[in-house]
Amino acid sequence: TERKEDSKQPSLIPPTAQQNAEASTKKGASGDSKDDFCPICLDRLIKQKQLRCKHTFCDECLQASLKHIGPMCPVCKDVFGVMEGDQPDGVMTWSSDSSSLPGFSGCGCIVITYTFPSGKQAEKHPNPGQPYQGTNRTAYLPDNEEGQEVLKLLKKAFDQKMIFTVGTSRTSGLDNQVIWNDISHKTSKTGGPQRYGYPDPDYLRKVKEDLKAKGIE
Structure with a gap:
């Protein structure tokens, strides 16, 4: 016959946190408010x-x-300060082009260029002290009111070191590369969403959502 204690599944919660959670529940049952306890350590607020x-x-x-x-609520993810990423040193420039993007006739486009020389990884990067490979990237926005708004937000994100990071390239599989950091960019003028290009009527809304999630708005 199988012994009950041998058939128990191991807890996914670390023992100390589990004990604190149980203690918190018991205290709450005795009349204390759950608001008296910290959602991180699950113990009484100090x-x-x-x-x-x-x-x-x-x-x-x-x-x-x-x-x-960083300055983000661990519970609801509300950003309450200035977030700063681990983007290596680089340069962001932009210029105007008279050609229109598919889906945005009647206006030209903004051409953004990101330039990152190769360098040495800092403490925040995956392999501090090791070299990383730089990169040059180009992205496009419609040169209209909303496109100009997104450009300003992207510049703010760049200044806060949040557009790029150092890691493994999804395309080449190589480590120690300067790569995108989960803020959507259109790197082609055409081809639609499948080729990271236009037309894409949801793109400007989506990139603003990406930026807002990092405290940029």
């Missing part, structure tokens, strides 16, 4: 800090979270 989104944490827990994910 030197509590409340963010603008109204979520409250222990000061020490919040400081640890800041080091890990």
Whole structure:
């Protein structure tokens, strides 16, 4: 006969966190509000800090979270400060082109150029001290009011080092490359979404959502 204790599945929650969660539940059942407990350590709040989104944490827990994910609420992901990424040193320039993009007749286009020389990885990168391979990238926006708005947001994101990072290239599979960092770009004038080009009526909305998720708006 199988012994019950041998058939138990291991918990996916670390023991200390699980014990704190159980203790939190028991305390809540005894009359204490769940708002008295930190959602990170699951224990009673110590030197509590409340963010603008109204979520409250222990000061020490919040400081640890800041080091890990930056000024973003660990619960609802609301950004409450200036996010800064690990983009290596590079240059962003742009110019106007008289040709129209598919789906945006009646206006020219904005040509954005990103230039990154090769260099050495910093502490925030996957392999500190090792070299990384630079890159040159070109992207396109319609030269209308919304396109100009997106350009300003992209420049802000670039200045906060959030458009690129160092990692493994999805196309070549090579490590230690300067790569995109999850902010949508159109790198072709044509070909539609499948080829990262136009027409794509949802693109400007989507890129603004990508930027907002990183605190850029």
